[in-house]
Amino acid sequence: MATGLKTAVVGATGFSGEELTRLLSRHPKVQAPMLLSRSGRQSEGVAPEREQVSPSWDLLKQQKIELLFLATPHEVSRELAPEAIAAGLRVIDLSGAWRLKQQQHRAIYEFKDEDSLTAAQVTEKAVYGLPELNAECIAGARLVANPGCYATSVILALAPLLKADIVDRSRGIISDSKSGVSGAGKALSARTHFISVADNFSAYSLFNHRHNGEIAEQLGLDTSEFTFTPHLLPIPRGILSTIYLYLKRKMNSAEVEVCFRDAYTDKPWVRVLSSPSLPEIRHSLHTNFCDLGFCLADDGQRLIVIACLDNLLKGAAGQAVQNMNLMYGWSEQDGLQ
Amino acid sequence: MATGLKTAVVGATGFSGEELTRLLSRHPKVQAPMLLSRSGRQSEGVAPEREQVSPSWDLLKQQKIELLFLATPHEVSRELAPEAIAAGLRVIDLSGAWRLKQQQHRAIYEFKDEDSLTAAQVTEKAVYGLPELNAECIAGARLVANPGCYATSVILALAPLLKADIVDRSRGIISDSKSGVSGAGKALSARTHFISVADNFSAYSLFNHRHNGEIAEQLGLDTSEFTFTPHLLPIPRGILSTIYLYLKRKMNSAEVEVCFRDAYTDKPWVRVLSSPSLPEIRHSLHTNFCDLGFCLADDGQRLIVIACLDNLLKGAAGQAVQNMNLMYGWSEQDGLQ
Amino acid sequence: MATGLKTAVVGATGFSGEELTRLLSRHPKVQAPMLLSRSGRQSEGVAPEREQVSPSWDLLKQQKIELLFLATPHEVSRELAPEAIAAGLRVIDLSGAWRLKQQQHRAIYEFKDEDSLTAAQVTEKAVYGLPELNAECIAGARLVANPGCYATSVILALAPLLKADIVDRSRGIISDSKSGVSGAGKALSARTHFISVADNFSAYSLFNHRHNGEIAEQLGLDTSEFTFTPHLLPIPRGILSTIYLYLKRKMNSAEVEVCFRDAYTDKPWVRVLSSPSLPEIRHSLHTNFCDLGFCLADDGQRLIVIACLDNLLKGAAGQAVQNMNLMYGWSEQDGLQ
């Protein structure tokens, strides 16, 4: 444990932060991470003496920390990331703070610093950390904006089809997405009380979820072409997105499958299933896989794509480790098996 | 209990049959139903001496049974309903045996008797038992085909909009529907083992579910205009359908709400919510309500409708009782509150 | 609805208060209750204009309210009950405020008013509202202290055996009890977050739960003779208590069953099962039944009793209605079927 990359985690007490800490602690090329908390709340199983009220950049330098993970609310990440970069650290941010380049979408985060030169410059430098699409940029990035959990499932499902230019965007694309409760975070609310969730199911944030803009921006879609509806599942973790689209021309299942397989042939963390097999949430739980399956209607044009992943792994902490692996030239699988 | 309508139930041991028996037993205008089983399996709490191997039509006549409920697999209903009608009974069938008039959809049930004159005649007489749409026909029906659970949620959500002719059917209508496990029935299968369902979520029967044809036929849609995707929720009961469609012209929320309210103003078992309130499964559980809510995009054309109901009540046994109420001229609410 | 007993409920927004309001609203001999809130929080489905900040005794008199239900925390009940009684109302209190007569047990509630004359006098008048044991006293009571949910299950299981003097108390009695999450109330806490409860199970308050004293006092046990361990089940509602004891002499199952049947022969809300049948939580859910079953070891002396009930009905609101029925000379079953 005495050798390996030195990292620190801010926000190790949230759901994503806990998973991240667990992954880093057993990663073969990384030392046990230094844990930093802004809330004072202590993670179960985290030695209290390893926490401190807020990061001191001098201390981190002294300790030779090279890489900082921010598992913090986006307002906090918005504040800390520029400071960390100025202090010479590389940063992987798990929040939505730096994911969006287009002002129209960024508005949804209600940042106070829209005119700040620093914020604009940092936004410019931030790389969207979806390893299957942006591996090269991630390798050299100073700041990686780790994608949203829902967004990861939808973008991985749609990117190969859009790139192959076989989607009739004019007919609209819909993602009906469902997530387990850990996606809502640890903060207490009536919505996450056991009695509100158990034996229940509901939709929320119709036409109005933050990942809407993130998905549209990454896929080059106009928001009017894309509808995203999140739902809350009565399970601890896991996401399933059911995605509806029309193909430009009649195709068969084999052609569609080739399109997915070509895109992900060397990507260890995407599994493509052959029709009629479909992914289920349970098969991706506690793994870093995004599983993709599809079904084509008899008319050869209506296509349903199903994407599953674990929102705390491929949708958050696992993807962050995958990004770290790319940043340091390691195998994408290191520490994730 | 000595007065009131005399009824009998075949299949009282299934999930729907149990609910139906419970409802009938406390219905103010009905005597405790005679229970008949074809499987020999005994319902918990049902006195065994009240069961018998198969219905004897003479016995039922002797006992002055007027109305027969079939909570049986469709193959069994296909066999029993004609016999019961011939014996002078009225019938409410909870299976899919008599729901479809169009041969193209009926094929999915793989009936062996497609050329039988009796079957064709009975099919002709069968009334689709959705009380909010067909009250008059139901009142005089000899055979009521009780709608499917998914179908009820989707048809009640779409019928007012299609009737008002404000839906752009050419752009397609999608229902992404989710159901609790009781919808799959009591038969044992790996799919309903606790370990398969708990902490999991999955889609099934893509482009291929029986309710697809039922919905299309009732709404006058071409199957190519309508996509229906069922999913299995890790909860005992409840359905939520998220329905996507495009309006022909730009509208506002108030106009859409008026459309729903006009349709269901005197209908006691449909509750229309004002936007932005949305139904959740838990609020319709253990009730006979179908709850409807909706959200219109800023563009005034993309509309999402959410429909919730309890698959064993409004989706099965409750709706059967509502149909019985109409058949005998009683209030639709009798025995359901 | 214009005739019938006039009642009011304080605390209609909690889990028990909601159930109580639902039961009263459909009780054939009671008018729709007036709802009073101290928290300002509004119950779903409760018209806001019917709430007010705190009860005005003059208003209640003017409205001819006769019976007041307190579904409030015990500190609030401790304050309101004496005022209500002074104002001439009868009171059913669902909290623990007035359940205990013995100072040793009452200490656990940390009341500030132990020396207050009023509190002492009111405590004296309070009747422990377990209908199967105290029906006569309840009928004439001014203040009924509705029993705790766990306590109801344990007392109903043990009272017949202790009364028959067949329990070897010197060898100790243990109740290993398990409750669904609604028993913990609606207040938000990390303990009731979905993620803390789902897929989990845990014990709490070992040797230290408030119902310990309540059970001991009602059964005349020394606390050293009785061990009570509550656990949190990952389900919304329901209690199962597994109770271990030794009989004074060897008996057989038939003798034990007779003991239970004798005790509950005319009691409509206790169901005694014959060995080897055992109650399960699901069969008592959404009912006012307490189900009792038992198993005797081959040695004829080790006895296990299993008791199940719905913590919000027989364990709270249902029992309150049963108490009201006794107070007004009605059938114990009125409004509860």
Next chain:
Amino acid sequence: MATGLKTAVVGATGFSGEELTRLLSRHPKVQAPMLLSRSGRQSEGVAPEREQVSPSWDLLKQQKIELLFLATPHEVSRELAPEAIAAGLRVIDLSGAWRLKQQQHRAIYEFKDEDSLTAAQVTEKAVYGLPELNAECIAGARLVANPGCYATSVILALAPLLKADIVDRSRGIISDSKSGVSGAGKALSARTHFISVADNFSAYSLFNHRHNGEIAEQLGLDTSEFTFTPHLLPIPRGILSTIYLYLKRKMNSAEVEVCFRDAYTDKPWVRVLSSPSLPEIRHSLHTNFCDLGFCLADDGQRLIVIACLDNLLKGAAGQAVQNMNLMYGWSEQDGLQ
């Protein structure tokens, strides 16, 4: 993967077999196991060509398999283990076939071969595979009988106290144990249907569970001194046992804790918590830990011990790997972290 111990697994498609296969596949000192099936059922993710109808001992020898895991029903293990030993293999059996030496307990398994010389000889050789108690015997064993899941939790909780001779056995020891559904296996039954388990909780096999004899035999208890009651939790996996006993003399918490710590000081897979901390199922899930906590009554004699573990890991497959580690002189932690 070309070096390392060669193993085979019979029954890789059951819950324990799947976990075992997963653990072996990533164990640093073991090659990917050969999978053998007797049922023909194929495990998800298991290449079919690697299965075969029944083990051929010649083939296993040819392939240089040294260690055979039996994750089979006890009747099958009863048949296969003697054959495997005769063929020169070492065997770890996860069933109850070889756990019991005392005829009185073994009767519960209803073996047909009680008089067979081979069976008696093999029984004689079998070592009870609880690593924390029997490490030395396990190291040299030819046949390891892997303990039952419930039994592991109870024996680890009680062994230190009984060895220290501080338990008043005459007053009786009770284990009220609760298990997730995977403990019941993959076979379909009404009892494991999602609808039977969800929102429910129940006791079963009172005074009559197979692990009763196993626990009594291992701890040297008379069955009249020990009561064991299993319950079914509505969760996929995990066991919590709440164990009640009396100490011979008054003690304090520190003394009790010392007793546990002394017993498990060098045992990596038992974690002892200091009072008042108590284990919960979730903290042991997906780990090989057995977590122990306790609470002593004010009287200094009534003691409650809580034990938690994952029934598929420390209660089955994880313990089997831990036994393998001991048999081959490796660290007990290898392949389990």
